[in-house]
Amino acid sequence: MTEKTVTSCACNEVHEDELYERLLTIVKSQRTIPGALIPVLQTTQNLFGYLPQRALHMISKELKIPYSEVAGVVGFYSYFSTTPKGKYTIRVCMGTACYVRGGQDVLKALQKKLQIGVGGTTPDRKYSLEIGRCFGACGLAPVVMVNDETFQSVKPSKVSDILNSFE
Numbered sequence: 001m002t003e004k005t006v007t008s009c010a011c012n013e014v015h016e017d018e019l020y021e022r023l024l025t026i027v028k029s030q031r032t033i034p035g036a037l038i039p040v041l042q043t044t045q046n047l048f049g050y051l052p053q054r055a056l057h058m059i060s061k062e063l064k065i066p067y068s069e070v071a072g073v074v075g076f077y078s079y080f081s082t083t084p085k086g087k088y089t090i091r092v093c094m095g096t097a098c099y100v101r102g103g104q105d106v107l108k109a110l111q112k113k114l115q116i117g118v119g120g121t122t123p124d125r126k127y128s129l130e131i132g133r134c135f136g137a138c139g140l141a142p143v144v145m146v147n148d149e150t151f152q153s154v155k156p157s158k159v160s161d162i163l164n165s166f167e
C-alpha cells in the first residue's frame, strides 16, 4: 500500500524521520567498506523511492565523499532519480519495433491522459511516465510496462483500460 500525501498530519514527518534514522544506521555500517557509495545509493532509493537532497548530503558527510562526487554518480546512472516517483512507473518502449508500430502514439495517449510528460509524475504520486529501449517482446509491439507487468500490442485507445487496472 502506498503512502498518501497528507501535509497537515505530523505522522508523515515522523515517518520520514524514521527513514532518515534507518539510512543513517545503514550508511554508518558501510563507512569503512570501499566502493560503498553505489550500494548505499541503491538502498537509499529503495528506502525513499528516490534520492532526496537531504539523504545525499547525509551520505556525503557520513562516507566522507564530496557532495559533488555523490551528485556526479547520481547524475551518471539513469537508474537513480532525485525526484519522487509514482507508485506505478509506466515505461513505454521506444525501441525500433515499438516505435514503427505506434509506440509514439501510445506515449502521446498516456501523456494526454495523465497530463504529464516523459520523466514526470502525476501530482497524486500515483504514476510516473518514462520511455524504454526494447523490453524483448518486439514481436508483440508496441509494448508498455507498468512496474513489472508487461502489456503487448497496446493501442492508444486502450491506455485508459491499462490505467484503470491499477486503480
Ligand code: FES
Binding pocket: 093, 094, 095, 096, 097, 098, 099, 133, 134, 135, 136, 137, 138, 141, 142, 143
Ligand atoms: S522494440 Fe519494443 S519490445 Fe523490442
